[in-house]
Amino acid sequence: MFQFAYRQLELLPIQPQGEVQDVAVFTGEHYSKNELERKLEQCESNLCLENL
Numbered sequence: 001m002f003q004f005a006y007r008q009l010e011l012l013p014i015q016p017q018g019e020v021q022d023v024a025v026f027t028g029e030h031y032s033k034n035e036l037e038r039k040l041e042q043c044e045s046n047l048c049l050e051n052l
Helices: 033-046
Strands: 002-005 008-011
Touching: none
Parallel strands: none
Antiparallel strands: 002 008
């Protein structure tokens, strides 16, 4: 797991007790939920992570 805040990156090891799905957390007010969903769905269908 990683966290980026105040221009600093922090890496934290995690040891899940079971299966954990991938997750992305976007903080801030300048993100468009609809645009992020559209781009993520496009990446899933193309199996790529370009232009996120």
